[in-house]
Amino acid sequence: MKSFLQEVSLGLSKKNKKLNSKWFYDFHGSKLFEQITKLEEYYPTRTEKKILRDNKIEIASKIGKSAVLIEPGAGDIKKIAIFLGSLDNPKKYIPLDISEDYITKISKGFKKKFPNVAIAPKAYDFSRNNKPPFKVNSSENIVIFFPGSTLGNFEKKDGIKFLKMLKSKFKAKMIIIGVDLIKDIPTLISAYDDKKGVTANFNKNILRRINTELGGNIDLNSYKHLAIYNKSKKRIEMRLKCKKNSNIKVNGSKYLIKKNEEIHTENSHKYSIKSFKNLANKAGWKIKKTWVDNKKLFSVHCLALDKSG
Known part of the structure; x- marks a missing residue:
């Protein structure tokens, strides 16, 4: 999957490392999100x-x-x-x-x-x-259904x-x-950091995909799931915090993730x-x-x- 590799390579090369939340969603990730939607906190x-x-x-x-x-x-x-x-x-x-x-x-x-x-x-x-991905007939009564607050994953300008x-x-x-x-902030935080750790597994699914699809060697246990509320931007930020210095390999390229360094994986604007x-x-x-x-x-x-x- 060329675009996945390109985005991972670019995101891990940045000073402030980031990965796009859309890559959470393969079949396994979609099933994990199904579980999240049934959680008491969510x-x-x-x-x-x-x-x-x-x-x-x-x-x-x-x-x-x-x-x-x-x-x-x-x-x-x-x-x-x-x-x-x-x-x-x-x-x-x-x-x-x-x-x-x-x-x-x-x-x-x-x-x-x-x-x-x-x-x-x-x-x-x-x-x-x-x-x-289909032919559009502008004369039809076309209605978009976009539930789930997915718009919140976009930066404001990208949402527009x-x-x-x-x-x-x-x-x-x-x-x-x-x-x-x-x-209130506690309600928001708990919705993205549940007690059962399902959201943590969902967040780490992007690392699992890097391993299985891009030949990565990432130790998932070396990363901690974080959910933080950014007051100024009115959004939840999901991150993966590295517990120790890690040299990771992706498709032959190497990246150093330092101890306590964070990979920003998702925003959810409110x-x-x-x-x-x-x-x-x-x-x-x-x-x-x-x-x-x-x-x-x-x-x-x-x-x-x-x-x-």
């Missing part, structure tokens, strides 16, 4: 699912008739199933995921549950702002680019999007309703409706094209 998934369940009729009404539903980073595709049955004659569902093996396998079960909905799973890396890309390349008329809200509205507006979208849980932990938004600009 509030986003169950909270968002409740919002979708409680408001599925209104969401379906906003989406309208004969929708072509596209879900970037679809994962286990369980959330769309919450309101799919409430939609008016949906035309097609296209789940996109970086792990082709995983999305293909998961989609088989979906077909059995919704036999009347055409499903066309595709392998796709949405972080690259690539053109869609992504939302613009959904409009320009995917020809989306609407977006249903999940956004994690700013809240928003207020106002700050997300500002970001959406900059990308040419306006909020038509916002749904929030009673504890104000999480939000789901319906975005429509802003035709005023």
Whole structure:
């Protein structure tokens, strides 16, 4: 996988070492994330699912008739199933995921549950702002479903680019999007550093992939999972802290990771309703409706094209 090697080589060569969180997700990593979503500490998934369940009729009404539903980073595709049955004659569902093996396998079960909905799973890396892996018909009612606060993994400027890309390349008329809200720091930290260590294993999966796919020799036990809240940037940062000086090898190249040096693997930005509205507006979208849980932990938004600009 050439792009994986290129990104790993670049990231480990930097003074402030970093690896892209999208490389967490092979089949094994996707299964680990499934486990994370079921953890007591991880509030986003169950909270968002409740919002979708409680408001599925209104969401379906906003989406309208004969929708072509596209879900970037679809994962286990369980959330769309919450309101799919409430939609008016949906035309097609296209789940996109970086792990082709995983999305293909998961989609088989979906077909059995919704036999009347055409499903066309595709392998796709949405972080690259690539053109869609299928032919787009701009006359269709194209709706993007982007749950799980995945937008928070983007830097703000890249999040704006992504939302613009959904409009320009995917020809989306609407977006249903999940956004994690700013809240108390202990709740945030525990969501990304669970007691069972599942998130730690998920974070280290990127190292395991380097070993198995790129000929690496990394000792996973030499790295400690960290979850830190950056107050100024309003985001959780996941890192891997090296416990001892390590000379690691990747595809024949060597990199020195010093004791206590950290590899930055993921950001998860948190928003207020106002700050997300500002970001959406900059990308040419306006909020038509916002749904929030009673504890104000999480939000789901319906975005429509802003035709005023």
